[in-house]
Amino acid sequence: MPAKFELIAPCFFGCESTAKFELTRIGAENIRVDDGRLSFAGGAEMIAAANLNLRTVERVMLLLARYKAATFDDLFDGVYDIPWEELLPADAAFPVTGSSLNSQLSSVPACQSIIKKAVVKRLMAKHHTSVLPETGAEYKIRFMLRKDQCEIMLDTTGEGLHKRGYRRNAMEAPIRETLAATIADLGRVRRDSLVEDPFCGSGTLLIEAAQKAMNIAPGLKRRFAAERYGFVPASIWAEQRQKALAESKLDVGFEAFGYDIDPAAVALANANAKLAGVEKRCHFEVADVADFAAKQEAIVLTNPPYGERMSTIEGAAKLARTLGRQMEAHPCAGVYAITADMDFESHYGKRANKRRKMYNGMIPCQLYMYYSAPKFEHTAKPMPKSGFDGKRTAPNRFEKNK
Numbered sequence: 001m002p003a004k005f006e007l008i009a010p011c012f013f014g015c016e017s018t019a020k021f022e023l024t025r026i027g028a029e030n031i032r033v034d035d036g037r038l039s040f041a042g043g044a045e046m047i048a049a050a051n052l053n054l055r056t057v058e059r060v061m062l063l064l065a066r067y068k069a070a071t072f073d074d075l076f077d078g079v080y081d082i083p084w085e086e087l088l089p090a091d092a093a094f095p096v097t098g099s100s101l102n103s104q105l106s107s108v109p110a111c112q113s114i115i116k117k118a119v120v121k122r123l124m125a126k127h128h129t130s131v132l133p134e135t136g137a138e139y140k141i142r143f144m145l146r147k148d149q150c151e152i153m154l155d156t157t158g159e160g161l162h163k164r165g166y167r168r169n170a171m172e173a174p175i176r177e178t179l180a181a182t183i184a185d186l187g188r189v190r191r192d193s194l195v196e197d198p199f200c201g202s203g204t205l206l207i208e209a210a211q212k213a214m215n216i217a218p219g220l221k222r223r224f225a226a227e228r229y230g231f232v233p234a235s236i237w238a239e240q241r242q243k244a245l246a247e248s249k250l251d252v253g254f255e256a257f258g259y260d261i262d263p264a265a266v267a268l269a270n271a272n273a274k275l276a277g278v279e280k281r282c283h284f285e286v287a288d289v290a291d292f293a294a295k296q297e298a299i300v301l302t303n304p305p306y307g308e309r310m311s312t313i314e315g316a317a318k319l320a321r322t323l324g325r326q327m328e329a330h331p332c333a334g335v336y337a338i339t340a341d342m343d344f345e346s347h348y349g350k351r352a353n354k355r356r357k358m359y360n361g362m363i364p365c366q367l368y369m370y371y372s373a374p375k376f377e378h379t380a381k382p383m384p385k386s387g388f389d390g391k392r393t394a395p396n397r398f399e400k401n402k
């Protein structure tokens with residue numbers, strides 16, 4: 001096995017720049033950003049560090065081969081050439097999943113079966129056995145075919161990285177943890193920030209903000225598939241867990257306040273915060289958004305109810321309007337609202353300084369960002385001078401809705 005691998009981390013659209021920043025922080029090399037995924041280089045330590053520390057990607061995969069596969073023979077040969085015996089012991093279980101787009105090999109089940117056959121043949125030959133019982137650790141093989149280019153990968157994560165281990169139950173329509181972490185980053189949550197959420201539900205946005213502020217690694221409370229892989233030894237996992245633990249900053253000034261009209265949501269948010277180890281920093285109470293008075297220095301991160309999954313379209317619009325009125329009466333440092341309501345700005349009553357397309361699971365959403373000072377991306381690119389940069393002099397068509 002090489003000392004360094006190419007690793008691939010898929011993420012939701014809109015999360016790439018934050019994910020790149022996170023990868024840089026953990027020392028990943030050769031980072032490449034594409035739509036919906038990042039690739040980077042690193043050794044066994046990086047596999048452990050990436051799984052333990054990354055907040056905004058969905059999983060970490062080890063790229064084993066990339067080649068052109070226009071026929072089943074090409075596909076088989078490329079898979080057979082991978083030194084599987086160095087990765088998988090003779091008792092390994094190895095399910096194969098994948099996808100194919102715009103490729104001659106369009107049948108996913110047929111590709112799965114060819115890949116499985118090639119791995120079986122190689123393992124039998126190299127482990128000198130005629131039986132592969134598949135009773136041991138699971139090594140999930142994934143393939144991706146795009147325009148006849150094939151990538152063969154080994155999943156190192158297991159259950160998706162959004163499963164942090166603190167959200168045992170959720171209310172209807174919770175926001176995905178990886179997305180909540182991205183929003184906390186875009187909202188510039190820092191170690192001493194004050195953060196509020198008037199529609200907190202199960203508390204995900206505030207819990208993710210707290211973990212970010214306190215630098216609590218999101219993977220500390222869970223296990224990963226590669227913990228059972230021989231080529232990422234237990235000593236490396238222990239070392240990386242210890243490192244992540246040592247980097248937690250429990251003495252920061254961060255505080256968060258979440259409100260929800262539903263007492264069951266508030267109880268759940270409190271329980272989740274406790275499981276996440278941030279209960280001393282996150283305070284949840286039952287309250288109606290109509291009474292929400294943000295503190296002047298607060299960053300508001302929120303995910304208002306929207307018609308698709310909760311309440312009615314009209315009900316969601318009314319709540320957005322109420323939020324807009326409350327924020328106008330009690331201005332704060334910034335409001336970051338993610339919603340599938342494409343007319344949110346008109347309902348809220350103000351045009352956002354900036355918007356970003358994002359997905360909450362399969363639901364297309366926008367993150368509406370309101371702030372007073374110009375903000376910069378991690379790429380240090382200045383905000384564009386037109387559009388949603390908050391410097392418009394032309395009358396704002398949404399102002400008239402007030």
Ligand SMILES: C[S@@+](CC[C@H](N)C(=O)[O-])C[C@H]1O[C@@H](n2cnc3c(N)ncnc32)[C@H](O)[C@@H]1O
Binds near residue numbers: 172176202203204303
């Ligand atoms: C989309 S969910 C928020 C989900 C949350 N981000 C999470 O991860 O669980 C919207 C929340 O708004 C709450 N809500 C609805 N009407 C409200 C109101 N008038 N005031 C405060 N909260 C309200 C709902 O109970 C629900 O929990």
